[in-house]
Amino acid sequence: MTAISQPRTTLPQFSNWLLWALGGLLILLMMISASSGAVAIPLSELPQLIFSPRFEIGSEQQLWQSVLLDMRLPRVVFGALAGAVLALTGAAMQALFRNPLAEPGLLGITSGASLGAVTAILFGGGSLMVLAPAAFLGSLIATALAYHLGKHYQGIAGLLLAGIAINAICFSLIGLMTYMADDNQLRSLTFWSMGSLAGGTWSLLSVLSPALLVISALILRHWRAMNALLLGEREAQHLGFPMKAIRRKLVLLTALLIGPLVAATGGIGFVGLVVPHLVRMVLGADHRRLLPASMLAGAIALVAADCLARLVAQPAELPIGIVTSLIGGPFFLWLLISRK
Numbered sequence: 001m002t003a004i005s006q007p008r009t010t011l012p013q014f015s016n017w018l019l020w021a022l023g024g025l026l027i028l029l030m031m032i033s034a035s036s037g038a039v040a041i042p043l044s045e046l047p048q049l050i051f052s053p054r055f056e057i058g059s060e061q062q063l064w065q066s067v068l069l070d071m072r073l074p075r076v077v078f079g080a081l082a083g084a085v086l087a088l089t090g091a092a093m094q095a096l097f098r099n100p101l102a103e104p105g106l107l108g109i110t111s112g113a114s115l116g117a118v119t120a121i122l123f124g125g126g127s128l129m130v131l132a133p134a135a136f137l138g139s140l141i142a143t144a145l146a147y148h149l150g151k152h153y154q155g156i157a158g159l160l161l162a163g164i165a166i167n168a169i170c171f172s173l174i175g176l177m178t179y180m181a182d183d184n185q186l187r188s189l190t191f192w193s194m195g196s197l198a199g200g201t202w203s204l205l206s207v208l209s210p211a212l213l214v215i216s217a218l219i220l221r222h223w224r225a226m227n228a229l230l231l232g233e234r235e236a237q238h239l240g241f242p243m244k245a246i247r248r249k250l251v252l253l254t255a256l257l258i259g260p261l262v263a264a265t266g267g268i269g270f271v272g273l274v275v276p277h278l279v280r281m282v283l284g285a286d287h288r289r290l291l292p293a294s295m296l297a298g299a300i301a302l303v304a305a306d307c308l309a310r311l312v313a314q315p316a317e318l319p320i321g322i323v324t325s326l327i328g329g330p331f332f333l334w335l336l337i338s339r340k
Contacts, residue, residue, distance in 0.1 A: 015289045018282070022296035029300055030080060033307035034072045038315035041068060078200030079306045080299035082265055083275075085212055087298025089254045090272025091279075091291055092219050095226035096250055097160065100280065103272045107159060108166025109255050112142025113262035114193075115170040118177050120263075121188050128199065128264065136259035142166050143255040147248070159251075195268040195321025197306050208260055215256050216295070222246060223287040230285055267321045270328025271298050277335060 035041040041049070041064045048061075050069070055062040093102040104110050116138020117131050124130035146166050150158030178189055225246045228236035237243050276294045283289050302320070305327065309318040 015283060015293075019289070019293055019296065022293060022300065026080065026296055026300050026303065029303045029307070030076050033076045033079070033303050033310075034068060036307055037067075037072065037310050039063065039067045041072075074202045074205055075197050075200040075306070076303060078205055078264075079197045079303045081205070081209055081212060082197065082261055082268070083271055083298040083300070083302025084295035085216060085257050085261055085298075086268065086271040086302070087275040087279075087294040088216055088219060088291060089257055090298075091276035091287070091294040092222075092226070092250055092254060093272075094276055094280075095229055095287060096247060098229060098232075100277045101273070104254050104258050105167065107146050107163035107251060107254075108142040108170060109139050109251075109258050110262060111167045111170035111174075112255075113139040113259045114267065115142075115174055116259070117192065117263050117266075118174050118189060121192065122177050122181055122185055128204070131263040132260045135263035136256075138170075139255040139259035139262070142170065143251055147251070159247075191319065192266040193321070194319030195266040195324070196317075196319055197265060197302075198317075199264055204264060208264065212257060212261070215253050219250065219253050219257075220291050222250060223291055226287040226291075227285075265320075268302070268324055269321060270324050270332065271301055274328045274332045274335070275301055277332070281335075 031043060031046055035043050035046060045061070045064060046068070049065045050073070052065075055065055090103045093104055093106060094100055096102070097106065113135040116134040116136070119138070120130045120134035124134065146159055146162040148162075149165060150160075150162035178186065181189055225236065225241045225243070228239050228241050229243070231239075233243050275298045276290070279290060279294045279297050283293055302324070305323045306320050309320045309323045312318055312323075
């Protein structure tokens with residue numbers, strides 16, 4: 001495993017320009033995604049459809065407005081939020097482990113949330129009101145176990161070894177419950193495991209987005225500690241950063257983000273792994289700019305993947321987890337080969 005290098009100097013003007021460019025690209029892609037699908041909506045009509053009162057019932061504009069406001073727009077906003085959170089947690093874990101291949105799944109956080117969600121599907125009916133608390137509880141239990149198992153080792157190595165053990169246990173239990181599931185439950189498990197943003201509604205956003213944004217802001221505040229970690233954990237400690245407390249806080253905040261998100265979206269891979277890695281290649285490892293840039297790039301990646309998933313097989317749609325894996329897997333292999 002290769003440690004992340006120390007921050008290289010990047011011109012502030014370029015960094016700021018890139019952040020603005022990513023923000024503009026995100027808005028453009030959100031507009032394209034909101035207008036694309038089985039019911040095509042002209043881009044020029046979007047402002048009027050969003051800000052005008054309801055159109056006459058039965059008119060074409062009324063159909064476009066219903067599709068846009070009730071289905072497309074909340075889904076696109078949810079996709080941007082989910083992509084930003086996945087990329088942010090990936091960047092935080094890569095800083096914590098000083099490894100560009102790290103992500104929340106490395107500590108068992110994702111597999112713990114998945115185990116909680118699968119348990120809810122089998123024994124709780126599978127509604128989001130049951131899925132979200134179960135996935136949240138699963139991620140917290142996995143995090144607590146990782147800390148308990150890894151406390152006998154000094155530094156990050158103990159957490160890493162504990163995470164490997166937690167992943168093995170969780171995936172074994174998921175496999176066992178999948179084997180026990182009946183046909184209807186197996187169908188639900190299959191579709192959930194492949195990932196989807198179809199559950200994105202205004203009601204879901206009103207519940208999830210405040211919590212996700214607040215927790216994300218708390219992670220962003222630790223950019224100085226993440227930069228210090230690039231020098232090594234002992235050196236960061238000498239610089240005055242309480243690394244044990246910061247490490248505990250970052251892992252807990254990541255679990256708080258991943259649990260509810262996994263419940264709502266299912267399995268979406270490679271965004272938290274590839275996006276921060278790619279942004280780091282462009283901006284360097286200074287987390288003051290790396291973290292917000294990763295959030296914007298993650299939002300762009302997931303909005304684009306969701307748009308592609310809806311266009312390829314319309315009027316049906318591909319599971320977004322398949323799209324991200326098909327694109328992210330080969331792209332990440334290319335990154336590894338090109339930097340060999």
